[in-house]
Amino acid sequence: MPILLGSIADDYTGASDLANTLTKNGLSTVQTVGIPDPSLVLPDVDAVVVSLKIRSVAAVEAVAAATEAERWLRERGAAHVLYKICSTFDSTDAGNIGPVTDALRKAAGNDVVLVTPAFPETGRTVYLGHLFVGGQPLNESPLKDHPLNPMHDANLVRVMARQSRGTVGLVDLATVSAGAGAVKARLEALRAEGATAAIADAIFERDLETLGQVALQAPVSTGASGLGLGLARALTRSGRVSSATAATADVIEPVGGLCAIVSGSCSKATLRQLDVAERSMPVLRLDPERLLAGPDAISEAISWAGERICSSPVIIAASSTPEVVSRLQSQYGREASGHAIEKATATIAAELVARGVRRLVVAGGETSGATVDRLGIPAFQIGPEIAPGVPVLRTVGNTQGDMLLALKSGNFGGEEFFMEALAIMH
Ligand SMILES: Nc1ncnc2c1ncn2[C@@H]1O[C@H](COP(=O)(O)OP(=O)(O)OP(=O)(O)O)[C@@H](O)[C@H]1O
Numbered sequence: 486m487p488i489l490l491g492s493i494a495d496d497y498t499g500a501s502d503l504a505n506t507l508t509k510n511g512l513s514t515v516q517t518v519g520i521p522d523p524s525l526v527l528p529d530v531d532a533v534v535v536s537l538k539i540r541s542v543a544a545v546e547a548v549a550a551a552t553e554a555e556r557w558l559r560e561r562g563a564a565h566v567l568y569k570i571c572s573t574f575d576s577t578d579a580g581n582i583g584p585v586t587d588a589l590r591k592a593a594g595n596d597v598v599l600v601t602p603a604f605p606e607t608g609r610t611v612y613l614g615h616l617f618v619g620g621q622p623l624n625e626s627p628l629k630d631h632p633l634n635p636m637h638d639a640n641l642v643r644v645m646a647r648q649s650r651g652t653v654g655l656v657d658l659a660t661v662s663a664g665a666g667a668v669k670a671r672l673e674a675l676r677a678e679g680a681t682a683a684i685a686d687a688i689f690e691r692d693l694e695t696l697g698q699v700a701l702q703a704p705v706s707t708g709a710s711g712l713g714l715g716l717a718r719a720l721t722r723s724g725r726v727s728s729a730t731a732a733t734a735d736v737i738e739p740v741g742g743l744c745a746i747v748s749g750s751c752s753k754a755t756l757r758q759l760d761v762a763e764r765s766m767p768v769l770r771l772d773p774e775r776l777l778a779g780p781d782a783i784s785e786a787i788s789w790a791g792e793r794i795c796s797s798p799v800i801i802a803a804s805s806t807p808e809v810v811s812r813l814q815s816q817y818g819r820e821a822s823g824h825a826i827e828k829a830t831a832t833i834a835a836e837l838v839a840r841g842v843r844r845l846v847v848a849g850g851e852t853s854g855a856t857v858d859r860l861g862i863p864a865f866q867i868g869p870e871i872a873p874g875v876p877v878l879r880t881v882g883n884t885q886g887d888m889l890l891a892l893k894s895g896n897f898g899g900e901e902f903f904m905e906a907l908a909i910m911h
């Protein structure tokens with residue numbers, strides 16, 4: 486069966502967030518890790534989300550990987566491809582949202598690409614091209630201290646223009662509120678002016694329904710789960726959705742084994758969730774300096790977990806406050822320290838799986854990417870939602886046997902997230 490909607494996600498937590506939104510809005514969906522090996526048997530689905538780890542790599546690398554994924558999705562029938570970016574527009578002036586959007590646009594016929602990171606369910610709204618995170622403009626939100634891509638400008642027309650080769654326009658809220666016809670007319674006008682991409686305002690889900698309806702008529706769009714919601718609802722309304730979504734109860738059928746949480750997320754929400762979880766389960770706070778110094782800290786973490794994990798789920802966290810992160814980065818460099826810590830947390834997770842962990846929660850997009858790659862998991866089925874944007878995932882084609890995972894975006898989930906995840910992944 487040809488797929489109706491294809492998506493390329495720039496990180497793995499973002500991919501599961503989108504897959505969750507598509508599933509909730511009526512599309513049967515599978516999340517693959519990279520382009521699947523031809524030998525992998527995927528279920529018949531309406532939508533495929535290809536997870537890549539290209540948010541923080543060099544732009545040329547991101548463009549090459551996304552272009553290959555786009556080709557794979559088109560060959561399987563996807564008439565529309567959504568480039569799934571973070572709802573907080575995580576990127577730098579070097580990319581990768583602009584360069585990847587430019588490349589996908591070129592591959593699909595040079596139409597104006599509609600772009601919006603709005604995701605009202607998690608408090609991300611866009612007004613006059615400015616992104617708000619909860620009540621704060623992006624540049625005043627905790628994203629200003631992000632370890633890899635600190636966001637210092639809330640004006641996305643400007644942010645996107647700095648990283649794109651083309652001209653970026655705006656579809657404002659008044660136009661979106663006037664409906665699909667008005668949005669199409671605005672895109673026509675922008676095309677005539679030579680624009681290559683357009684940031685679209687959206688505050689409410691109805692705005693995203695309008696944008697999804699318009700985007701679906703074009704080959705490519707760029708956005709977060711909110712745009713996914715709009716596209717899924719437009720497809721469902723079109724009557725083209727044929728397959729039934731899998732019962733989420735089947736997806737979370739028990740897998741047994743031990744249970745652990747690994748965190749490399751330094752986001753404000755994760756730091757709070759760790760503090761709250763520490764009241765009810767053992768938490769090992771890794772010393773980032775020692776992680777960078779050599780393997781001793783990793784072996785100590787594994788034996789610490791080994792002494793406790795048979796009687797309780799454990800948490801192992803590299804997560805630190807912005808002050809500690811910036812001290813470490815100024816000493817070792819931003820990318821080098823980030824990647825070294827990702828490698829360490831992924832090694833710890835893999836060692837725990839080798840010792841019998843079958844239910845694993847990972848906090849942080851980059852951290853999740855490194856961990857899932859290290860475990861060699863090829864794909865996921867989507868289960869019930871733990872918190873907005875975070876579903877339970879069941880592995881497909883995993884050589885270690887079936888596992889349940891939750892990949893939590895740094896800023897997602899309430900204070901009790903870790904306990905809520907463990908309760909569902911029993
Ligand atoms: N103590 C630390 N000091 C410096 N860097 C750290 C520390 N702990 C973790 N890191 C690095 O910070 C980065 C955190 O990024 P990650 O994407 O995993 O989390 P996040 O930004 O909170 O999540 P998301 O991208 O989903 O919002 C990773 O590269 C991780 O290795």
Ligand SMILES: O=C(O)[C@@H](O)C(=O)CO
Nearest residue numbers: 499502571572709850894
């Ligand atoms: O859109 C979001 O905020 C998340 O899915 C994400 O991509 C964070 O890594």
